[in-house]
Structure formats: C-alpha cells, structure tokens
Amino acid sequence: MRTVTLLVAVVLLLASMAAGLLVGAAGISPKGILLALLDRLPFVDVDSGLAPVDQGVLFQLRLPRVLLAAIVGGLLAIAGAGYQGVFRNPLADPYLLGAAAGAGLCVTLVVVFLGGEAGVATVPVAAFVGAVGGVSLAYAVGNTAGRGGGTATLVLAGVAVTSFLTAIQTFVQQLKVEELQRIYSWILGDVGGGWEQVWMIVPYAVVSTIALLLHGRLLDVLSVGDDEATGLGLRAGRVRFVVLLAASLATASAVAVSGLIPFVGIVVPHVVRRLAGWSYRVVLPLSFLGGAAFLVLGDLVARTVLAPAELPIGVVTAFVGAPFFVAVLRLTRKVGT
C-alpha cells in the first residue's frame, strides 16, 4: 500500500516535470524536446532537430528551472512536515521559527548596504545565513526561557524573534525606499536561478532530506507527547533538535535560491495527511514528492498565464493552492474527525 502510494507520487512528480519542460513561451516542439532529452542519456544518440537556440532554452533555462522548482518545493514541504511533527501542531510551517524573518532581514541588509551587482550576488548567501540565524536565535531564546525547552515556549520565541527581525527589516527598508521593489521581488519568490543555484543547494537538500526521512518513526513516537515518548526511552529533546536542525537547513537552502514562497510548506503536508494517513514515515516522503510536483506546476502557471510576462511564483502558489486546499478539505471531510 505504502509502496503504491509512493509510486503514484513519483509518477505525478515526473509528469509535472515533463509538463514543465514541454510547455513554455518559446514554443519549442514537444517532440524535439523529448528527442533532445533522450539524446542526453548515456549511450543514446538521436537527432532532435532542435535549433541551437532552442537547445539553449531547454537546457539552460527550462531544465534548471524545473529542477530548482522541484527541489525547493520538496524542501519546503518536507520541512513543513518536520516542523508539524516536532510541534505537534498542524499550523506549524517552515517559517515558524524565524527563518523567513531572518532571511528577509539579511537580504534587505545586503541589497540596501552593498547595493548593485555585489548586493544581488550575495543575496543567496545572505538569505541562507539569515534563515539559519533566525532559527538559532529563536531556539536559543526558547531554551533559556522555558524549562526543558518545551514546544510552546519555542513557538512563542519564534513569534517574538520574527516580529523583532521584521521590525528591523522594515526600519532598514524605510531608510532606502528606492530598493523596496528589489527586496519585494525577492520575497515574492523566483525559481529562475539557473544551474548555478541548483548546484548550490543540492548538497544541503540531500543532507537535510535524508536526515528528515530517517526520523519518520521517531516523529511518530513523539506524537504521543514528550512525557510518554521519554517514558518509552526516547530522548525527546534530542530528536526535536535534530529534526528542527534538518528542517531548518532545508528551509534555509530553499529560501536562499527562491525567496519566501508561501503556502507549500503548510498545505502540502496537510493534503498528504488527508490522503495517505498520519504516519510520518509516509507523510515525509510524500510531502517531498508532492511539494516538488506542486511547485513545478506552480512555476509553469507563473511563467505561462501572462507570457511573456511572469507572475511571481509566491502569488501563484497561494492563488492556486488555497482553493485546492479547501477542495481537499471538503472532499476528505468524512474521513477526518
């Protein structure tokens, strides 16, 4: 049953990636694209009949874009699932502990103070550092404030850190209003960063995803509460720390290359849970696959509906995702309690 579900999700992801590669503003023939892709496989040599410029569009624009969307969507969704597991709270999302606010602040700082090309080039690093820094700050505050690092204190610390960092960010933005548009276009999200950004996050993506997938059973144990999990011999605090670390790394790397894409991290795990059950051993891998497919399709919509103009992908994920979520909630209402 579990294998079948996973297979269905893999097929869904591959189909959405195929759609992402085949459809675009350049109007390249689908047959040519398929042949060109085949040609890239080892030991296969076919003539795709694509002009060099079309080859360029396919391999330098569409392919990295589809891959980046898939990786970012997968990371945000699996990180959201991890956060929801740790906090035993369905409203937890990957930005809960200050990752978004930290990234937003650091990006604002480099755009405003470095400016120009240097600023743009530093954005991914700044976002990554900011996201990790925001979460670390929230974790440190939560642990010193609450006895034994309870989850409720941690969430409150996340809220406090988020407001604090956002306040600084707003203040800095007011100092240099002419940079606002640049900052907001980063916040609204973009997965068109090319191969360079794909390679930049692959190592982090692999490490954090594997770490999260390995913790599925332990998150299931945590779902009965800290006291009982501890009674069962689990070091609840340690599991929570490792999962938070992995999920925050996933979030930070996604944010670094794509901005603050909303909705994926909270909605995808919920949809998965509605359709495939409670166990994190299923929820984590399916969230990754589902989030990847969702963002690839979201990006497809973002770059085609107003072609040749592009919508910010963050707008699309919320615009398409919200009604979709409501539909899933309605359809599965009888199953849930």
Place this chain on the structure above:
Amino acid sequence: MSGGRTYPLGVRDLGVTLDGREVVVGAGLSAGGGEWLAVVGPNGAGKSTLLKAMMGLLPHVGEVVVGDVRVRDLKPRERARLIAYAPQSPSLPPDMTVFDYTLLGRTPYIPYLGRESARDREIAGAVLERLDLAGFAARPLAHLSGGERQRVVLARALTQQAPVLLLDEPTTALDLGHQQQVLELVDRLRVGDGLTVVTTLHDLSLAGQYADALLLLAGGRVVASGPPAQVLTEPLLARHFGARVRVEAGADGRPLVHLLRPDDR
C-alpha cells in the same frame, strides 16, 4: 516476565521541587517483586509527581532502584525496558491505529534510526490478543470508548515487556463496571507475569480492594504506609482528607470506606 523472575522496586528519599515549591519531600517506598502498591492521598498530594519522578520524567533527588539496578545510572532506553509508565491522560493521536499505538511499546528495543522487526510486531499482536483487543487492531484511537482506550494504553505498556508497571490513575473517567474490568485485568497480568505494579488511585475502596500495600501521601510527604487495613483507618482519613468516613472490614478482611453525611444536615 518470562523466566518467572520478579523485580522489587525501592524508592529512597525522593524529592521533587518544581518552580521553587517542594512537591514531593523525602518520599520512600518499597514494593516486593510481583506486588501491587497503590499510592493514595488527597488532591495535590503529589501522587502523579511521585510517579513521574520515578519514571525519570521530572528532575528529582533521591534514588529509584529496580531489582539491584539504580535507575539513575541507566540510559533512557534501558530504563524503559525496566519500567513502563502510563500517564493519567495519555495523549492518543486520533488517527493512529490501535496496533500502531501498541507497537510504540517496542520503542526501547529499536535502534535510534532502526525500524520494528517482525518479532516486535508479533509481540504487539500477542499482547492485543491477550487483552481481547485483536479485533480492534486496525481501528483509529479516536473511535474507542473510554474503557477500550484504557485497555489499549495498558497494551502499549505491556508491549514494553518491563517488569515494573507505573499506572497513574488507570480508572479515571471510567464507570464502575469498566473500573472493575481494568483493575481485574491489571491484577491478572500482575499475577500472570509477576509484574510489580504501582498505581495512583483516588478511589480508596478500590485501592484497598486491589493493592497489597498502600502508601498515603499528603502534602508531598509519606504519612502512612503498609497493608490496606493499616492505612485506611478513620483517624488517618479524617486527618489527611478532611473526610468523615466509616471503615469496615469486607468479607475478605480488606477495608471498605464509606462516606458519612454530617448529622446536622
């Protein structure tokens, strides 16, 4: 436990301080292997705190010894193989099935990143069978009645195969029949497996009926302990519960506690 070995339980000078308040002070108890000890006392006496501290869930001073092992020296996993604990209000994830919940009892036997073996599943299945819950295996926890839920929590604790069982108010929110059913079940398992059982119980008559020994806790201190007839006496209950009661010996010599209405009502 297999092999017929039983494990005595001893607690010495156990103290718990929460937010600067001494909740349990210098508590000591001992239960012979295979015995049932019931902790009784008025609300707020520190009964649940005592159990939690014994399980290592709260910072505490003092020693807890199972067999000849000091629990403090054990890793959490090792401790969980010696002592199983069921809290007063266990949190039961609504969609989790009875079988999966029971299987959680195998956690102390599974390596950190490992997964349940066929043997773990077998043990969980056997426990469900034994508790007449096999037919419920695939049912979500949300769809259980109060009595069934309490049995499932017991099943989870038994799957841990620990020789010492700590149950915090196992009969909370159960009607009379289900209280009896659950306590009879605990007793059967205790006798069958030689389990050493410690329960908190707010119902004094029930405690007197089932336990081999009682421990009366008041204001965080042990004020009386011993066989039920020595602890459930009219003067002790009047002093520590502020209750007017009549205690009489039942047919088997165990004390029965009756509330008395005031004469001037």
